Amino acid sequence: MKLKWWVVPMMVAVVLLASYGLAKTVRFATQTLRLETAVVDPDTELETVEFRVHMLKCWTMSNLFTETLSQVDGVVEIQTFVRTNTARITFDPAKTSPERIADRINRPVHNPETGERLSVFSVKKTEMR
Amino acid sequence: MRLARTLFQAGFVIGMIAVGLRWTFGGHALTCETYCPFGGLETAYSLLTQRRFTCSTSEASFIFFLGMMGLTLLAKKSFCSWICPLGALLEWIGRLGGRVRWVWEPPKRVDRALRYLRYVVLFAILYFTYTVGDLVFRTYDPYYILYSFGNEAVVWWSWMVLAAVLLSALYIRMAWCRYLCLLGAAFDLFSWTGLVKPIVDSHACTSCGLCEKACPQAIPIVGRTKIRARDCTNCLECLAVCPKHDAISMGV
Numbered sequence: 001m002k003l004k005w006w007v008v009p010m011m012v013a014v015v016l017l018a019s020y021g022l023a024k025t026v027r028f029a030t031q032t033l034r035l036e037t038a039v040v041d042p043d044t045e046l047e048t049v050e051f052r053v054h055m056l057k058c059w060t061m062s063n064l065f066t067e068t069l070s071q072v073d074g075v076v077e078i079q080t081f082v083r084t085n086t087a088r089i090t091f092d093p094a095k096t097s098p099e100r101i102a103d104r105i106n107r108p109v110h111n112p113e114t115g116e117r118l119s120v121f122s123v124k125k126t127e128m129r
Numbered sequence: 130m131r132l133a134r135t136l137f138q139a140g141f142v143i144g145m146i147a148v149g150l151r152w153t154f155g156g157h158a159l160t161c162e163t164y165c166p167f168g169g170l171e172t173a174y175s176l177l178t179q180r181r182f183t184c185s186t187s188e189a190s191f192i193f194f195l196g197m198m199g200l201t202l203l204a205k206k207s208f209c210s211w212i213c214p215l216g217a218l219l220e221w222i223g224r225l226g227g228r229v230r231w232v233w234e235p236p237k238r239v240d241r242a243l244r245y246l247r248y249v250v251l252f253a254i255l256y257f258t259y260t261v262g263d264l265v266f267r268t269y270d271p272y273y274i275l276y277s278f279g280n281e282a283v284v285w286w287s288w289m290v291l292a293a294v295l296l297s298a299l300y301i302r303m304a305w306c307r308y309l310c311l312l313g314a315a316f317d318l319f320s321w322t323g324l325v326k327p328i329v330d331s332h333a334c335t336s337c338g339l340c341e342k343a344c345p346q347a348i349p350i351v352g353r354t355k356i357r358a359r360d361c362t363n364c365l366e367c368l369a370v371c372p373k374h375d376a377i378s379m380g381v
Contacts, residue, residue: 001381002328002378003325003379003381004379005130005368005378005379006130006133007204007325008204008207008325008379009133009134009211011200011203011204011207012137012207015196015203016196016212018196019192019196022192023189023193026188026192027188057184057185058183058185059182059184082182082187083163083187083189
């Protein structure tokens with residue numbers, strides 16, 4: 001069966017737009033870490049903040065990030081999304097604040113082998129959810 | 130049809146330059162890697178077995194890979210001639226080579242043998258990516274070197290690789306795509322069964338051979354009724370140069 005030549009660019013455009021739309025909407029959490037012990041009172045009203053973090057771009061960085069933030073008192077849940085370089089943090093506002101969390105993210109990491117202090121992550125954008 | 134394709138290609142080249150600039154100077158999260166379907170193939174193994182992405186890949190690259198596989202099933206390797214921003218550059222350089230008469234076509238036997246080289250490279254790169262867990266090919270990947278504007282994985286000899294790939298297009302049309310492109314090799318599996326392809330009306334065809342000369346992939350066309358070749362990218366060049374109206378058309 002013969003077809004018009006423009007069937008090809010049309011198929012290209014349709015598949016591409018569909019893939020682009022799907023890629024924009026679908027967002028898998030690379031890491032989800034829930035610190036159950038962080039919530040003592042079940043009636044506590046938790047808040048969520050989303051940070052865009054420079055260098056949060058892969059699984060390894062995601063691990064380092066969640067490990068670093070799990071040490072912050074008041075942080076209840078950490079979710080990382082590498083495609084958008086973002087992290088969603090749920091926290092107890094009575095114990096910590098977005099500023100304190102951002103401070104911890106920006107703080108250089110100590111390398112025990114070399115004794116160096118390395119700046120790994122830095123917050124680019126903060127958004128309350 | 131040539132204008133339509135050039136517009137598509139130019140759009141993707143400009144778009145990818147914009148993505149690279151935005152990432153390099155504006156610190157934007159999206160990079161040229163976000164849109165690379167090959168990253169999707171590289172991360173497929175770790176995603177399916179460990180539910181995690183290989184470094185620098187994300188759900189976006191995996192979705193683009195699946196989408197482009199679907200496109201290949203529908204319209205052969207149209208991705209290569211309509212979307213790929215590296216293929217577009219190589220094609221334009223090849224045209225320049227043709228104008229100054231530098232283009233040389235390897236003997237058919239050598240050409241056929243060299244086309245298998247990309248499968249060897251594909252399996253080697255996938256094996257190392259899966260075992261190391263990082264995108265080991267980045268340093269040599271001309272697409273990444275070019276559109277990341279010299280990111281951290283790019284070293285001095287990466288630029289030599291890029292120069293060699295670009296220069297090769299001046300002498301052998303689409304040399305990179307024909308002999309070494311890993312994504313093209315991955316698409317080959319599905320390209321055989323591509324639904325929409327060029328079809329030749331043997332009664333109208335005069336066997337002038339203009340279509341074969343114009344084909345950027347140097348695919349034999351004369352004497353065939355359906356172009357099933359895995360390398361066909363549905364670029365429509367054969368349709369554009371055919372002097373007999375309707376001797377070549379698209380079909381299923």
